[in-house]
Amino acid sequence: xxxxxxxxxxxxxxxxxxxxxxxxxxxxxxxxxxxxxxxxxxxxxxxxxxxxxxxxxxxxxxxxxxxxxxxxxxxxxxxxxxxxxxxxxxxxxxxxxxxxxxxxxxxx
Amino acid sequence: xxxxxxxxxxxxxxxxxxxxxxxxxxxxxxxxxxxxxxxxxxxxxxxxxxxxxxxxxxxxxxxxxxxxxxxxxxxxxxxxxxxxxxxxxxxxxxxxxxxxxxxxxxxxxxxxxxxx
Numbered sequence: 107x108x109x110x111x112x113x114x115x116x117x118x119x120x121x122x123x124x125x126x127x128x129x130x131x132x133x134x135x136x137x138x139x140x141x142x143x144x145x146x147x148x149x150x151x152x153x154x155x156x157x158x159x160x161x162x163x164x165x166x167x168x169x170x171x172x173x174x175x176x177x178x179x180x181x182x183x184x185x186x187x188x189x190x191x192x193x194x195x196x197x198x199x200x201x202x203x204x205x206x207x208x209x210x211x212x213x214x
Numbered sequence: 215x216x217x218x219x220x221x222x223x224x225x226x227x228x229x230x231x232x233x234x235x236x237x238x239x240x241x242x243x244x245x246x247x248x249x250x251x252x253x254x255x256x257x258x259x260x261x262x263x264x265x266x267x268x269x270x271x272x273x274x275x276x277x278x279x280x281x282x283x284x285x286x287x288x289x290x291x292x293x294x295x296x297x298x299x300x301x302x303x304x305x306x307x308x309x310x311x312x313x314x315x316x317x318x319x320x321x322x323x324x325x326x327x328x329x330x
Contacts (some may be wrong), residue, residue, distance in 0.1 A: 107273070139259070139316035148306055148323055149249075149257060155314030192257050196314040199272040203247060203259035 108197045108205035117212045118183050119213040126209045128193035134196040138167060138176040144189045152191075153178060180211070188213050216307050221324030228297050228328070234307030234321055247312035247317060248292045250303035250326075252287065253255045260305070264313070272298075297328045305323040 111129040118124040128138060140153040151160050153169040156176065166181045180187055193206035224281040232248070234241075246262040261271045261281040269281050272277055280293040304325050308317035 112259070125221075137314050141317070143257075148320040149308075149317075150320065151316050151318045154318070160316075162319055173224075190256075193259075201268075202272060203249075203262065205249075205257040205259060208256040 107200070107202070108195070108204045110195065110204055112191075112193060112206040114207070115154055115210045115212065117214055118180075119214045120183055122187060124180040124183050124187070124211055125178055126178040126180075126191050126193075126211065128178070128206045129174055130176075130195065130204075131173055131174060132174045132178050133195065136171075136197075138169065138171050139194045140178045141192045141194065142189045143192065149192065161182045183186075183211075183213055185213050187211060216309065216319040218305065218307055218324035221326045223306065223327045223329065224297055226298055226328055230294045230297065230326060232292040232294065232305055232307075232326070234292075236288050236290070236305075236309070239309065239319075241283050241288050241309075242270050242319045245292045245313055245315070246281075246283065246297035247308045248279075248281060248290075248311065249308055250281050250301075251306070251323075252300075252303045255303075258303075263290065277328075294326065297326075299328050300317055302326060302328045308325055 141149040142152045143149040156171040157169040168179045215237045217235045247262040263281045282291045304323040305321045307321045309319040
């Protein structure tokens with residue numbers, strides 16, 4: 107089955123840039139979606155189709171996808187960006203949905 | 215909006231039916247998934263029902279769980295059978311507006327605890 111690997115944690119000072127990677131075999135050929143989950147809350151879509159921002163998501167959030175790595179970039183990080191972030195793809199061979207292992211972002 | 219219900223404490227080997235009531239959109243016109251999260255763990259996809267009615271399951275759910283919907287009530291269901299402690303989790307329902315569109319609406323989750 108398809109596996110998505112993320113770093114367990116990323117720490118960043120406020121105002122700096124956080125980059126969260128999502129590794130998968132030839133992931134550049136798939137559409138990657140990113141979710142943010144704050145403690146005690148349901149996940150929320152922050153990036154779809156590699157780099158599209160849903161309505162209401164700040165421009166500080168961006169995404170890219172190429173080769174074996176997709177990346178979520180959060181610019182000018184704020185305290186409110188502290189959360190767990192998950193990448194996700196759909197495997198068109200199995201019709202299964204796969205989530206990444208998740209990354210906890212800590213604002214120092 | 216999505217609102218889940220039906221979770222609770224259940225003994226190993228037991229069964230439970232989760233419900234996900236939708237408002238503001240039609241369940242049958244969307245791709246609807248169940249996603250679960252064990253305590254302290256990440257997200258794990260469980261099952262999906264396509265708008266056309268096709269269903270697919272994670273390996274952990276195949277043969278034990280059944281996803282269905284009631285179009286007249288605009289509700290999505292997940293029947294859980296032969297439950298084990300490994301099924302203990304918060305279960306979320308989520309909506310995708312089209313296939314591989316990203317899950318842009320999530321419920322608040324319902325908690326299933328499997329324990330004797």
